[in-house]
Amino acid sequence: MKFLDQAKINLKAGNGGSGSASFRREKFVEFGGPDGGDGGDGGSVMFEAERNLNTLIDYRYSQHFKAENGKPGSKKNKTGANGKDLILKVPVGTQIYEEDNNTIIYDFKKDKEKYLVASGGKGGLGNVRFKSSTNRAPRKKTNGKNGEEFWIWLQLKIIADVGIIGLPNAGKSSLLAALTRAKPKIANYPFTTINPNLGVTYYNNKEVTLADIPGLVEGAHKGIGLGDKFLRHIERCKMLIHLVDVTENNLTENYQKIRSELKSYDLSLAKKKEVIYFNKSDLVEKNELKEKLDLFNSKIRKKYKIISVFKKDDVQSIKKALITNVNK
Template structure:
């Protein structure tokens, strides 16, 4: 099954049915009168959180969902039936955001949660409703009220206790396969992991869930590599396990790159408890392990654990540390960790701000005036005075160019006059 963690859909509740205009006309009945019934209410748009889903693939090929209209009222005081509701089933951990993606409409974190997103329109009144002592034969029947419609974003953020972060090929998938029964794809090239993976870890009589996401590279918050869109899946984690590839020359720089991307993304990831591990220690000498552990501890400011997912070095100590952080966090906040409404930049085809800044001769002078846009783009502040100066410079340049063109034409005319033979 293809993994899909976000989708944009259109929803519309049903319109209300129209009221009927009818009169009772029967033989041998002394008194007749109005008997038109009211229209039925339109169907609602309901979202339900279910347990047997782990992706939003159902909303990949169908983006429009409309509830049924209410039935019209009929004679003999018959009220129209209510339109059928439409139920959207989503996996646990789904957030519903408005079209602009700046407000969380709902956050579904428990199985069985139901929410009415849009209520159906009310049915119109029939002429029986308007019968009074002074108006005994009303001929008024109201149309039903229209339903509501809107575009919404569905954003899936997996619910896990611990999240794995690190550069590509840091050994995250190998670690997940070593401590759980998950079998993610493992290879020796970057970005082998293309979508998040979950694994259940059993430690003694306890168990917890670990989430593995694709690796981060410098500039991921601007779309470099796979981008940072999958960071949303570790926003609900109670602790982060930061794996650093021990075979790299500068492990401190590798740590700084990932931490910088977490801070640039936001969503509370920069403030979560963090456990740092020097991975792939089975490929290092003892003195190299000691030196790199000291360098990492000096950079992060706390203890760094040696680790190897292949040989099993330090696995029990790491799992015990993660479990203790999870227990402490649950004791303080037993509910599901609240996630932000950040979507993530994702991968874009355009050149990112990080690359432009890196290639600039004087990046501080060029990029100090501006701010980040809603979609991750860099926007410069607009200065009216600067624009006027630029316009004036352009006008001056154009005038100078015109003077040069006129001078050149005069010179050409003089040359042509000299070349003409005397008659």
């Protein structure tokens, strides 16, 4: 399934049905009087959050959505049927913005949450409504009101417990595949992942949702590389796994690049709980690894763990750490 985290769409609620200007026509009834019914109300457009969705791809190729119009009133004082409401499904974590893509209208945080965006027009009045003691046969009736119409933006911020971050080719997708049943594209070149991937890991009957965020590069907050397009997906994560490729030469510099990108985008991201893992330990000699870590320790005073995603014991210890940290 293709991933899409932003879409611009047009919503049009249904128009109200027209009232009827009808008169009672019956044998032996000389002055039947008015019997025109009211028009039905137009359908409204609403959104509903759905936890089984994780992309806005449904709104990529179809941009115009219209609810049903109300039916017109008819003779014998019959009111027209109301138009059917249009319910559009979006993933949990979707935000609705006005056309300027800046003013937030609503934020979906729970499954099955509903929000009405465009209200349907009221139905028109039939001529029965205008009958009075002085006007026994009114020909007046009103048309239904127009339904509301808007252009809006949908933006998806993935809701995951843990975000996996790091430079391109650090092994983020491999870690996600090892911890969960997700099947992200994995290859030995930078930017293999160009869209976030989601997975769920289980340990001791508890579950944690993970998001593999595409590789960040220096200047990402300014739009370099894949830009800051995916930094917003980290905003809702409870904690971060910072994956560093231990086969690279300068571990300190690589670590600090990502940290500075997080700070530049939003200070709150840099304050999130972070667990550092040095990955690909199976590809480095022990002496070389010790030298690199000594250099890292001299500049950055933070706890870290050395792992290989291909070692089962390492994967189990990561699962245990995630469950412990997320459920605190």
